Amino acid sequence: MPLPFSLSTPLYRNPLNMASGSSSLIWFRKGLRIHDNPALEYASKGSNFLYPVFVIDPHYMEPDPKAFSLGSTRAGINRIRFLLESLVDLDLSLKKLGSRLLVFKGEPSQVLIRCLKEWDVKKLCFEYDTDPYYQALDIKVKDYASSAGIEVFSPVSHTLFNPQDIIQKNGGKPPLSYQSFVKVAGQPSWASSPISTTISSLPCVGEIGSCEISKVPTVEELGYEDIEQYEWTPFRGGESEALKRLRESINNKEWVANFEKPKGDPSAFVKPATTVLSPYLKFGCLSSRYFYQCLQDVYKNVRKHTSPPVSLVGQLLWRDFFYTVAFGTPNFDQMRGNRICKQIPWNDDNELLAAWREARTGYPWIDAIMVQLRKWGWMHHLARHCVACFLTRGDLFVHWEKGRDVFERLLIDSDWAINNGNWLWLSCSSFFYQYNRIYSPLSFGKKYDPNGNYIRHFLPVLKDMPKEYIYEPWTAPLSVQTKAKCIIGRDYPKPVISHDSASKECKRKLAEAYALNQKLNGQLSEEDLGNLKRKLEQDQDQEPKSRPQRQQKLMT
DNA sequence: GGATGGTTGAATAG
DNA sequence: CTATTCAACCATCC
Known part of the structure; x- marks a missing residue:
């Protein structure tokens, strides 16, 4: 399957377009990619200026000396670096399309609202996110945007299905087994639909004003010291790396066709028994829909292939299953107050x-x-x-x-x-x-x-x-x-x-x-x-x- | 209420 | 290498 975008087109800014017109803001959180990114497409369409923004939340990124491992309050150093690499790659891709990534530091909703005020943005676009962290954040930002008359576009593009739809279809509660999930979900029609546009250029970044932006920081610039001897993960972040890795997996058609998760060897480490695309799916460096369509392409060209739940497509469905249950279950991340969780007197040793x-x-x-x-x-x-x-x-x-x-x-x-x-x-x-x-x-x-x-x-x-x-x-x-x-x-x-x-x-x-x-x-x-x-x-x-x-x- | 299904255990018999 | 047994769970469906 050809890449649904091109990074080779040089940039020509049309000065006439810059005289006046509408500005859009694309807020990156997950979805750190150019390909198959509905929020980015919508933001760039019909806009004269586009502000691509990422906000560094200090809780997520800055050193916490009290944590049990090197890293911030919320993340170990390996994931922080993976994220920074993904941001560098995104910035590079944006630059090839005539744009760039604007990086800010602070409480994300406050930063966003300040940007919206400063830049006279007409459209705010960001990928919908079901995680509680973003649910809370997004309410604040959406509230401000609607009170200021800013259009908000927040598509579901992180998963193959919309968790909300499936919960609704199932009578208001999420299905609690894989089989019932698949039955309720039905055919992934959105995920099968053509991935639309080839982005060959993006609107340029508008006036920044007094907002303080920076480049993507390094781990050292975030305040991490003595990291020379740290043994880093062999996996590098970013969309480019994700697509390279995807290509390597997909090229081995036989391996893709015969993939059965429970038969993989957990002790394989020179060449892991799975794709190791999970970190790229997590940050949205890889679109789950694009991955899904690549797999369908392979299946079309082989005589027989494995099926869900054990196949590679099955792995994507499991991902959607957990997203759906998690979204529809209050207190999903704890035992107490969690409707689906057995109450067990675990010890505290x-x-x-x-x-x-x-x-x-x-x-x-x-x-x-x-x-x-x-x-x-x-x-x-x-x-x-x-x-x-x-x-x-x-x-x-x-x-x-x-x-x-x-x-x-x-x-x-x-x-x-x-x-x-x-x-x-x-x-x-x-x-x-x-x-x-x-x-x-x-x-x-x-x-x-x-x-x-x-x-x-x-x-x-x-x-x-x-x-x-x-x-x-x-x-x-x-x-x-x-x-x-x-x-x-x-x-x-x-x-x-x-x-x-x-x-x-x-x-x-x-x-x-x-x-x-x-x-x-x-x-x-x-x-x-x-x-x-x-x-x-x-x-x-x-x-x-x-x-x-x-x-x-x-x-x- | 009984039958059935549930991504991926371990030990043993053939 | 595959099937059976072990002991026997829960949720769902009829």
Whole structure:
């Protein structure tokens, strides 16, 4: 499929057009792309001046020394850099079309309103966003715009479907299973419709006035120091990179046609088993509609291909599913007050949480995945399942909201709807309820990677451990540990819990919590939860055999 | 109320 | 490598 835009056309400004006329403002948030960007197209159509604006929210971008990893209050440094790279790329593409990106700093709605006042804008255009952060922001901006008589155009173009439409079609509530979602959604008619225009030039930027604009800052300019030795994610941000990556995936028609998500290898890291387009979809460097149409093109030209939910198109539908449920569910990102979330008395063990977060649970498969998260900001979907299950219902019984926070910060593709949806899923709090199916921190990784190459790469301290012991190094005889230059308890921690007993405990707790949820029809008060928590702890003390063995804590 | 389906578990038998 | 068993969940549909 040809690119629906061209970056090669030189710019000719027509001075006659500059004499007077209408100004538009395109406000970039996600949707950091030129191709298939309805808000950008509408903003540029019939306008003499176009102001392309991005506002840097300090909460999202500026260093927060109190955070548990390098980064801001809301984002780890890898995602911040990915965003900056995406902005640089966007600015470059805009320049090729005769425009440029205007970058501001501050509270976004205040900045926007000031711009609108200053520039006499007639049309304000921005991609509709279902995330609560933007929902709150957009109300303020829209309120001002309508009071000032400014036209607002805010199309849904981040997803294949409009979540609002699907919720309406389903009687006001979002469908809660994938199958019912697909049934209600029907054919993606908008996503199948032709991607209209080829943008060959854009209206020039109008007078800036007294507004303070800057270039896209570097991470250093944002105030990050001592970053030379930081191990950065291998994935670079931006639309150009997204389209290059898309092309590489699409070119392998056989691979696209045979793609089955659950069969992918989570331990593949030299060449990941998936497209790794998620960070580009998250920031809208890649249009989900364009991706969808490219996939349809491949399917047309092969004899047979896989189908949703496991196919690549299926992955896009899952994305829409989570966007829809998240949009239609109040308090989607928490347990309390969340209609679809099981009320479970998770523990509040900060030591276990820290061991998980800092890759020192003593289970190499789990710790290697957490190192990949820290360094790459990306792991395979099934690897995410393993560590999420381990933290919550599988072993540590820590609240899923805590794990969600860690993912939200460190993933370069972290997406509010999808991240929360998957944590609800993996913790058996919603969507999925088979809590006796627990990912083994030993055998699950072993079946893909018996030699432990993934572990050796991300946990080099274990690189010389024989493969017989690499998934459970505490069982290696001391002579073997010595030879591998890795003494368990000194160079690499002992397990924080015993998987066998901990997972049994988790199943027992979940069974009781489920029973109470059923009895009370999901309406558990804080008191009910507290009582259940106490009861579960008492039962645990009365059955010392089944208590998870807290072993000696980590290296000092 | 019973049948059915649910993206992706583990252990075991053939 | 595939099918069965394990133990048995929830939500939905009829």
